[in-house]
Amino acid sequence: MTTTDPAGTGPVAIVDPYSSGALFAAEFAAYDVPVVAVVSSPRPPDAFASSYRPQDFPRILVHDGDLDALVAELAALAPRAVVAGCESGVELAEQLAPRVTPHRSNVAELAAARRDKAAMAAAVAAAGLPVIPQICTADAGEVAHWLDSNALHGADLVIKPPKSASTDGVIKLPGGENWAEVFGRQLGRVNQFGQIDDRLLVQKFVTGTEYVVDTFSVDGRHTLVDVCAYHKVDNGPHMAVYDTMTWLPPDHPAVSRLTEYVFPVLDAVGLRFGSAHVEVMDTGDGPLLIELGARPHGGGQPRFNRNATGDSQIDRTVRWLTGRDVPDSYRLDLHQSCVFHIARATGTVRGMSGLDKITELPSHHFSVRHPVDGDHVEVTRSLVDSLDFGFAILAHRDEQQVRRDTATIRAWEEDLIVTP
Structure with missing residues (x-):
């Protein structure tokens, strides 16, 4: 360009x-x-x-x-x-x-x-593009009617705020179980931006x-x-x-x-x-x-x-x-993955030092881990939680090396102990 x-x-x-x-x-x-x-x-x-x-x-x-x-x-x-x-x-x-x-x-x-x-999906649909079936409302009765009209009772659903980000407040409901209870609980919640979720999106879960x-x-x-x-x-x-x-x-x-x-x-x-x-x-x-x-x-x-x-x-x-051209597309110089650490429970963590070996992996480019042994960690629920816990960037010319090192990190994570 x-x-x-x-x-x-x-x-x-x-x-x-x-x-x-x-x-x-x-x-x-x-x-x-x-x-x-x-x-x-x-x-x-x-x-x-x-x-x-x-x-x-x-x-x-x-x-x-x-x-x-x-x-x-x-x-x-x-x-x-x-x-x-x-x-x-x-x-x-x-x-x-x-x-x-x-x-x-x-x-x-x-x-x-x-x-x-909600406005986003409406604009995309108005342009003739396919979107995920959804409704955005503060009224549980409207949701029930929408589920009836679209034959979605018993289907997997997602409830999430219309104006949050980073998977904050995103909840999957297998089979739509207890959707009304979850809807009522999440409505009025304060999201990560300090805003009140005064409406909620209810979507069909797509795979x-x-x-x-x-x-x-x-x-x-x-x-x-x-x-x-x-x-x-x-x-x-x-x-x-x-x-x-x-x-x-x-x-x-x-x-x-x-x-x-x-x-x-x-x-x-x-x-x-x-x-x-x-x-x-x-x-x-x-x-x-x-x-x-x-x-x-x-x-x-x-x-x-x-x-x-x-x-x-x-x-x-x-x-x-600054008045210079930009390319239309991109190139890939290195195979690269971000591996997000996952806390499987809430409590006091032990074994974090075992992850220090990540820097020795052949594909290691960057890594950060915030908790140390004895720290309290929250179970990972959102991207913000993931970034708070830590992640590793693995990059290498050999794609298989990145995959092997990813598997190694997950194996080392199994030695983490989180005590409630």
Whole structure:
């Protein structure tokens, strides 16, 4: 993709520069591009607090509820772009960009479809693309009627918030058992962003291979940054706990099929500029959207994507905003997987030192483990729990070496003891 408009000389505004959004500052600094932080609340959500580096930003604008004042303050800086750093900043970024940098913004009328999963699915369905059968409501009676109308009584279901992320609050119900009880319990819950889940999504549970497709777009033209396959497992009653994430080569048979579905999805939700993180279930009947985020892949993934492909969503954003071209697709230099550690129970953990040997594995690239012997750990329920416990990035030119080392890590984990 060739640049067609001037990059500009103002700062880049990063809305909620947490998680992978924290990586923007250093990359822009390498090209002498100033940055400004815009935070959606005075304090970051607890799940992202450890990733926030306020020292990287000479100026920090705080949204205190007065959007007009914030627009005026930001516009005075003549920013070259407004980008969301992580999911908590998406809604504010979508409000600011059309008013401050309209030439680099998404379709304003479809802003809800880039954050609210119900509006998202509705927009995708309106574009004629298949979606997972679902209903979003605060009324259990409406759910019961929907189940009747779609002959889903007794089917596996998923209940989740329409505006959370990282599998926070996602519950699988085999056979739909006790759905009304779970629905009532989850309604009104405070999610990881400090927001009240005043509605809930109830979905038909679909099976297949789950993928994530990461993209970067300019003027509605989408480029492919990477495609990864997720493997998730049930951890007791907790569904969709992350097991591994494996990078796919661009010539993998699934990549073209996913791209043909995902790019029209991006059009349907009005995404025209910036990064997107799109999760898709590839079923026997074809790809179905799980959800998308109008922001970079979180958890620091761009750092590891650079190791596997030589590129990332952060790199493409910086290149485009410094007047350089970005590629349309990607290459895979190394076979790479992320192996997420899993706590099988809640309690006091022992045996963590046994995992120190991970650094000696032939494919070891990076690893982190936060608990030490004697620490209290929570049973792994969500991606946030996984990142709190730790993970390992394995990368090697030999794909089989990565697989062998993954199996070794799981064998070592069996020596962990969690005492209630």
